[in-house]
Amino acid sequence: MPVFKSTSPLGTRKAQLSLRFFVNSGLLPVLLIQIGLLAREGDNQQFTTLLDAFVFDAATKDDPDSGKSMRQLVENKGYPFEEHRIVTADGYVLITHRIPHGRQTPFIQETNKKVVFLPAPLFCSSTFYVDDLANNSIGYIFADQGFDVWLGNTRGNAFGMETLNRGRVQSVKDKEFYNYTLVEHGIFDVAAQIDYILQVTGAKNVSYFGHSQGAASGFALLSKRPAYNSKISALASLGGFRTFGCNFDDPFLKSLWRSVKAFVKTMRQFTEEFGWSTINQLCRSNWPACRHLLTTVIYGDDNHSNITRIPIYLEHYPQSSSMKNLIYYTQMQEVACLGEKRVFEFNYDELFYGDEVLLHDPAVQFYGHNQEVYGDIRPPVLSTENIRVPVKVYYSDGDTLITTNNQKALIASLPNVVGEYHIRDKGFVHGSFAHSPYNMTHVYDTIQFFNEFFL
Numbered sequence: 001m002p003v004f005k006s007t008s009p010l011g012t013r014k015a016q017l018s019l020r021f022f023v024n025s026g027l028l029p030v031l032l033i034q035i036g037l038l039a040r041e042g043d044n045q046q047f048t049t050l051l052d053a054f055v056f057d058a059a060t061k062d063d064p065d066s067g068k069s070m071r072q073l074v075e076n077k078g079y080p081f082e083e084h085r086i087v088t089a090d091g092y093v094l095i096t097h098r099i100p101h102g103r104q105t106p107f108i109q110e111t112n113k114k115v116v117f118l119p120a121p122l123f124c125s126s127t128f129y130v131d132d133l134a135n136n137s138i139g140y141i142f143a144d145q146g147f148d149v150w151l152g153n154t155r156g157n158a159f160g161m162e163t164l165n166r167g168r169v170q171s172v173k174d175k176e177f178y179n180y181t182l183v184e185h186g187i188f189d190v191a192a193q194i195d196y197i198l199q200v201t202g203a204k205n206v207s208y209f210g211h212s213q214g215a216a217s218g219f220a221l222l223s224k225r226p227a228y229n230s231k232i233s234a235l236a237s238l239g240g241f242r243t244f245g246c247n248f249d250d251p252f253l254k255s256l257w258r259s260v261k262a263f264v265k266t267m268r269q270f271t272e273e274f275g276w277s278t279i280n281q282l283c284r285s286n287w288p289a290c291r292h293l294l295t296t297v298i299y300g301d302d303n304h305s306n307i308t309r310i311p312i313y314l315e316h317y318p319q320s321s322s323m324k325n326l327i328y329y330t331q332m333q334e335v336a337c338l339g340e341k342r343v344f345e346f347n348y349d350e351l352f353y354g355d356e357v358l359l360h361d362p363a364v365q366f367y368g369h370n371q372e373v374y375g376d377i378r379p380p381v382l383s384t385e386n387i388r389v390p391v392k393v394y395y396s397d398g399d400t401l402i403t404t405n406n407q408k409a410l411i412a413s414l415p416n417v418v419g420e421y422h423i424r425d426k427g428f429v430h431g432s433f434a435h436s437p438y439n440m441t442h443v444y445d446t447i448q449f450f451n452e453f454f455l
Helices: 011-025 028-041 044-060 070-075 138-144 182-201 213-224 226-231 251-266 276-285 287-299 307-314 323-337 370-374 404-413 441-452
Strands: 082-087 092-099 115-118 148-151 206-211 232-238 391-396 417-423
Touching: 070 092, 082 182, 092 138, 092 182, 115 138, 115 182, 138 148, 138 441, 148 182, 182 206, 182 213, 182 226, 182 323, 206 213, 213 226, 213 232, 226 232, 232 441, 391 404, 391 441, 404 417, 417 441
Parallel strands: 115 148, 115 206, 206 232, 232 391, 391 417
Antiparallel strands: 082 092, 092 148
16 A cells, blocks of 8 residues: 555544544444555545545554565564565466564474464465564464464465466466466465475474465365375364355345356456456445455454554555456355355356356357366366365354355365364454454464474
């Protein structure tokens, strides 16, 4: 988010009174999200009016994390920081970040030390784990608990926008750059980072902290490349998934999901970037549902989220993904609505299932049919038989995105679930697994879980 100088004629006192109204009324998250959208959209006049009047003078002006880079976020809090350049097997370049030890814990040279890998969830980067206060950021918590912390990134986000200019992907400007889903995140991005981490640290394996899509990519990796079972000691799935249920319990999410499906049906070149401009278009088509998603589903209310930190979060979130990945999400949900419990890879020949089936359209650049890509008319099944890593599933009654029923189905589908952590709190939403300043008990439970399986 750009930083603007305060030019508001309203004055600091009025700004503070206005901010107090939004805090007391519970509307501050809505205001901050709208400000973020205006900022990214380039509407500077409306942005500065809102920002100066309600937020800048009273909330974010003195925040030491405002406008900071990833390195600055970490080092300014007294933690060591490293950047590592990792190349995937298919030529994408990822920047992975490392916090080798905590502020009070010494660096351990032992080869068999505790290493944790935290892959980036959908629309996130490695900043997701360090953009809050030190006692409320998962990356710092793990470091202070004696872990060598590696914060992962994926192709398409701010730290994955480079290629080796070889093979099918010559440049980030190519549409082919965005020809990926969460499956490629797993079998290429996650795999390359784990291999690199083991090589650098000398560790036998890593503990895997998977939030949301971060867990889904881990499951895809283990399904497609079972050799990685020996490289992961244990996997914590926090709000994770392999597929979606047929319907969302939240009426706003149902409405937004209908907008998403209608939106992607009209996109003619789906491998292009799904970034801020696309999000703006989608949110403009259904702003009430989009606002509800950002404030209630992702950040939660002020009892479960430090709402004054939302402007800092918005400096790093959301990151880009691909239109193809978004379509893959809709495919998973549509297949579930047919009663299909199996999880498939991306379907190039049928975008949607059920009452309406859209067959392959030559006008849309699908990069081939299933037969050409997979050697079969149907996409491969992502089987759970190969997932042998000990898994603990963390879920909440307040998560309306990946619901309790979804999580029970996930537990039933996995062959080696060794525990579950059920948060019976309607206010603990999907994003609370990462940003919950009043209760990080679940994070400390993952640490205990990882310690139990540390070899």
